[in-house]
Amino acid sequence: MSTPKINHSEFRFCEILWANEPISSIELVKLCKEQLEWSKSTTYTIIKRLSDRGVVKFEDKTVTSLVSKEEACKAESIAVVDRNFAGSLPGFVATFVGGRQLSEEELDELQAIIDECRKDK
Numbered sequence: 001m002s003t004p005k006i007n008h009s010e011f012r013f014c015e016i017l018w019a020n021e022p023i024s025s026i027e028l029v030k031l032c033k034e035q036l037e038w039s040k041s042t043t044y045t046i047i048k049r050l051s052d053r054g055v056v057k058f059e060d061k062t063v064t065s066l067v068s069k070e071e072a073c074k075a076e077s078i079a080v081v082d083r084n085f086a087g088s089l090p091g092f093v094a095t096f097v098g099g100r101q102l103s104e105e106e107l108d109e110l111q112a113i114i115d116e117c118r119k120d121k
Helices: 008-020 025-036 040-052 069-085 089-097 104-119
Strands: 056-059 062-065
Touching (some): 008 040, 008 062, 008 069, 025 062
16 A cells, blocks of 8 residues: 655645644644644634544544654655656665765765665665
């Protein structure tokens, strides 16, 4: 099952949820008003929309996530590479690095990721 798409404003909402879940809808409305300047109706609209798509669960006045932040970020990263770089991860990395200097630590981290991928084959 693929991770449902979460747009930018929904992601900001989810960040509040992830940091506070499980949370009552009343408390979530309060936090969204404070942090996002959303009205009560906007917050409930987002809860309903995300609930319908299987991103959150709204039961007994409590909201919990069904999609983790890691899953959402991974799905969005894959979508960006697919949409903007024809699915080419090397093309994405080359563009992202774009001539800027990487530290030795960053190079070591990237090499460790590559080594781990090779080991998993």
